[in-house]
Amino acid sequence: MKYINHLTCIAVLVFLLSACSSIRVLNTEAAPDFNLSTYKTFDFAQGNTGADSTETIIPAEHIAALQREVSQQLEKRGLTRSTTNPDLLVNLGIVVQEKTQTRDTNFRTDAPYYTGQRRYSWKSKEVEVGRYKEGTISLHLVNNAQNTLVWSAEAEAVVPKKTTEVQARISEGVEKLFESITPASGQ
Template sequence: MSKYFFSALWALVCLLVISCSPVKVMNHQAAPDFNLSRYRTFGFMDVTAGNSDSANVRVPAEQIAVIQREIANQLERRGLTQSTSNPDLLVNVGVVVLEKNQTRQTNFRTDAPYYTGQRRYSWRSQEVVVGQYKEGTISVHLVDNAQNTLVWSAEAESVVPEKQEKLQERIAEGVAQLFSSLP
């Protein structure tokens, strides 16, 4: 087999793995003149957690710390250094976790026999709850500290795993995919 065949096969496998990822990156955009190499240091804005909606799930401080650590790793890989005193780039992190219902649609066949009973039963198609899960969204905004302007933003969402080990893996995977859209 040729070297090109194996290269093409490897590219196809990578594409399939990426397309089957449980993390979905969306709404990523950069300012027209954004260039990450202009910045040397970064720092995190204060994270304030609040539950304004009763459907929101409280995110523990430990998970926020894991998210910030993964973001710091991604920025450090790109040559930036974390700083607490007047950083060039401010990182704003938003996390929302919602409790969702998994449903299925009941469907009655159109060729089913029609039945009229004494008590006037009504048969309707409806959605039936079959399970519950949590869906999490991480949004990251990079802000130029000197000009106080947004230079890059992106969001990633995924189903939140129940097990702690899987959750940390999903956070790492989600942040890595989120930063893959960074120019």
């Protein structure tokens, strides 16, 4: 009986830790006939990352780390990188935006505008409590021969402030993206 209780506790702990992940996978979509195992080679589409003037500039080492992680995930699934007529083209999109975290000072729904004999004011408003960067990675796999999109997914997460932690977040995000390729569609 003790053994079953320990197993139950471990299972619940693993579930809670995986549920607390800071990376969310969004908008995963595959073509009806997509099967990753039918492809043998891949390469990255040219000029597929970067930012415009309204977005945060992404350091080249982060883009290289992202491409390295995508390569590892595809190689783990049996594909090899080839620059001459690859079966799949990988199109990466990266957006990093500055976000503001706020809290509302309205603790009650019917807070008065002024109270007290000397007209002390209590105005409901949002107060900035912090700033952070949120990154979104979009990954598209394109059948090179037919020039058609066969699989796409997006992941978003808060970008760590320490650059030493960014690599770990990139690895975790890319791994989560590739976990969303269901066994029926290619693993």
